Amino acid sequence: PQKRKRLWGLVVCHNTTPRFVPFPLRYACEFLAQVFAIHVNKEVELENQIVEKNILRTQTLLCDMLMRDAPLGIVSQSPNIMDLVKCD
Numbered sequence: 001p002q003k004r005k006r007l008w009g010l011v012v013c014h015n016t017t018p019r020f021v022p023f024p025l026r027y028a029c030e031f032l033a034q035v036f037a038i039h040v041n042k043e044v045e046l047e048n049q050i051v052e053k054n055i056l057r058t059q060t061l062l063c064d065m066l067m068r069d070a071p072l073g074i075v076s077q078s079p080n081i082m083d084l085v086k087c088d
Helices: 023-069
Strands: none
Touching: none
């Protein structure tokens, strides 16, 4: 599957006069940017996995509650539905 490409940052270097930047330095900067992008993508993927794991855990607990004492189990058992999902 094609990964979504999203701009999450931009590095810009300004100078008051034109300046020649040698190829090795440009190449090194490009390499560092790619390494940093890979690291950021891995962090985002990890966060998404944690969120998905929590959702699956909540779904499993809700199904357990319903199987044991449907439909009152989700409010009468501990933990109850208000313990599992954000609510006031």
